[in-house]
Amino acid sequence: MLEIDDIDVYYGQLPAMRDVSMRLDDGGILAVIGANGAGKSTLLKAIAGQVPLASGRILLDGKDVSRVPAFKRARLGIALVPEGRRLFKSLTVEENLLTARASKRSGPWTLDAIYERFPLVAERRHRRAGDLSGGEQQATSIARALISNPSVLLLDEVSLGLAPAIIAQIYASIPLIREQGTSILLVEQDVQQATRASHDVHCLLQGRTSLAGRDLDLADITRAYFGA
Amino acid sequence: MQIVSAIIQGVLLGGLYALFAAGLSFMFGVMRLVNLAHGALAVLAAYGTLLLVQAGFVSPLLAMLVIVPAMAALGYVLQRFVLQRTLSESPLPSLLVTFGIAIIIANLLLVTQSANQRRLSLGALDTASIAIGDIRIGVFPILVLAFAVLALGGLSLVMRRTQFGRLVRAVSDDAPTVSLMGANPRHIYAIAAAIAFGLVAVAGVANGVQAGFNPSSGDMLLIYAFEAVIIGGLGSLWGTLLGSMILGVVQTLAATFDATLFQLAGHVVFLIFLIFLPNGLIQRRVRQ
Numbered sequence: 001m002l003e004i005d006d007i008d009v010y011y012g013q014l015p016a017m018r019d020v021s022m023r024l025d026d027g028g029i030l031a032v033i034g035a036n037g038a039g040k041s042t043l044l045k046a047i048a049g050q051v052p053l054a055s056g057r058i059l060l061d062g063k064d065v066s067r068v069p070a071f072k073r074a075r076l077g078i079a080l081v082p083e084g085r086r087l088f089k090s091l092t093v094e095e096n097l098l099t100a101r102a103s104k105r106s107g108p109w110t111l112d113a114i115y116e117r118f119p120l121v122a123e124r125r126h127r128r129a130g131d132l133s134g135g136e137q138q139a140t141s142i143a144r145a146l147i148s149n150p151s152v153l154l155l156d157e158v159s160l161g162l163a164p165a166i167i168a169q170i171y172a173s174i175p176l177i178r179e180q181g182t183s184i185l186l187v188e189q190d191v192q193q194a195t196r197a198s199h200d201v202h203c204l205l206q207g208r209t210s211l212a213g214r215d216l217d218l219a220d221i222t223r224a225y226f227g228a
Numbered sequence: 229m230q231i232v233s234a235i236i237q238g239v240l241l242g243g244l245y246a247l248f249a250a251g252l253s254f255m256f257g258v259m260r261l262v263n264l265a266h267g268a269l270a271v272l273a274a275y276g277t278l279l280l281v282q283a284g285f286v287s288p289l290l291a292m293l294v295i296v297p298a299m300a301a302l303g304y305v306l307q308r309f310v311l312q313r314t315l316s317e318s319p320l321p322s323l324l325v326t327f328g329i330a331i332i333i334a335n336l337l338l339v340t341q342s343a344n345q346r347r348l349s350l351g352a353l354d355t356a357s358i359a360i361g362d363i364r365i366g367v368f369p370i371l372v373l374a375f376a377v378l379a380l381g382g383l384s385l386v387m388r389r390t391q392f393g394r395l396v397r398a399v400s401d402d403a404p405t406v407s408l409m410g411a412n413p414r415h416i417y418a419i420a421a422a423i424a425f426g427l428v429a430v431a432g433v434a435n436g437v438q439a440g441f442n443p444s445s446g447d448m449l450l451i452y453a454f455e456a457v458i459i460g461g462l463g464s465l466w467g468t469l470l471g472s473m474i475l476g477v478v479q480t481l482a483a484t485f486d487a488t489l490f491q492l493a494g495h496v497v498f499l500i501f502l503i504f505l506p507n508g509l510i511q512r513r514v515r516q
Contacts, residue, residue: 048408049407050404050407050408069407069412070404070407070408071406071407071408071409071410071411071412071413072410074407074408074409074410075410079408080408082405082408086402086405086408088397088398088401088402088405088406089401089402090397090400090401091394091397091398091401095394095397095398096398098391098394099391099394099395099398099406099409099411100409100410101391102391102395102406102409102410102411103409103410104410105410144409145408148409148410
């Protein structure tokens with residue numbers, strides 16, 4: 001279980017996130033939505049350990065990981081699929097996947113399991129990651145995160161800049177991932193995409209929680225999204 | 229015949245340069261850090277070996293069993309706790325700090341060891357040679373070249389085939405993302421520095437046997453290594469070997485016409501490369 005307990009994040013003097021709390025149960029899914037600059041990516045970076053907390057706590061299975069460096073959080077089972085995919089461009093697809101073995105975690109997601117479930121990745125395994133299309137890169141980035149067999153998977157705007165058919169394929173893999181016991185925190189700008197993927201929705205506006213709940217009304221979400 | 233001999237000697241000299249340049253090239257390739265203390269560190273390793281030999285170690289080769297791991301450990305610590313802090317978008321902090329380290333090492337050696345030219349001796353191996361027709365080739369330079377090729381080949385194999393190699397390449401693509409994979413980029417950088425320092429220690433000892441050294445001879449070693457790296461292409465290990473050979477051959481060829489041309493010819497060739505092929509012979513394939 002992942003608990004975010006009243007966190008603040010600052011970029012220099014600028015507050016990027018204030019008093020945000022949420023929780024994600026084992027095997028659960030939660031969609032965080034919000035406009036540009038709402039603090040969605042900041043939230044995921046804070047959970048993964050890429051930006052420090054100014055205050056508050058992040059607990060993984062009851063253990064406070066707020067001061068744990070990013071590479072150790074990855075070993076504890078937090079995997080981030082970062083905004084912009086961030087593949088290692090000079091490495092092949094397979095080499096990209098293998099780097100995640102540095103987390104030293106084992107589980108159902110082996111190289112073979114990935115290739116079986118993600119044909120898009122399997123076809124391109126010997127290609128240099130820099131030469132892939134956007135959709136192939138996104139699939140590879142998700143597959144790379146899965147190789148570490150995370151207990152919590154953080155997905156940062158996986159649909160950004162992709163064709164609708166590819167987005168559908170990527171979202172189709174989410175139930176597959178949850179079946180293996182991984183819980184998912186996903187960040188989206190697209191409200192419909194988010195509400196289709198998850199009953200639980202958390203809406204951020206300018207770094208603060210503007211609405212959170214289950215099976216929310218679309219009109220309420222829209223209001224919380226734009227702050228109208 | 230004299231020309232052929234000069235080319236062979238040049239290739240062998242290139243082996244020594246390659247050993248120097250490998251560490252410089254490796255550190256630049258991994259963490260974009262130009263280590264200006266590289267030559268001074270080689271000299272430091274040579275003095276360390278000399279002191280151990282004087283203290284009763286039978287041979288410099290035996291002393292290397294202590295010096296090379298010690299230099300590797302120094303590399304790890306220096307990278308992890310000093311050079312790491314200088315890494316940033318600007319290359320200036322690391323240049324200044326490594327330049328400072330070079331000055332500190334050279335002056336410490338000057339104060340404690342005097343300015344005299346010193347030499348390491350391997351006994352009969354110093355002057356042993358084999359004859360092929362009219363050409364005599366030194367056994368020790370052949371060993372140095374063989375070691376350089378083995379070391380570069382081994383390193384390149386490690387880079388291509390192992391998890392450590394993958395992580396090193398990943399870290400030079402995108403270090404923050406490597407930490408998301410569960411590996412600590414600082415640890416990877418420090419191990420890369422340890423490898424580079426270990427290599428430069430071997431180079432320092434080899435140079436101490438072949439040419440001798442004094443506290444300030446690091447400067448010239450740094451320049452040769454730097455030129456070899458640029459000629460070969462920044463960050464490419466095989467390019468570095470090639471660049472070293474070109475530099476060695478040009479120097480010895482020029483010296484057969486006039487011994488004073490040895491250094492000048494090398495520098496001129498380096499400048500020609502810098503003007504017409506600034507990216508070197510072998511360019512790294514992908515950079516974002």
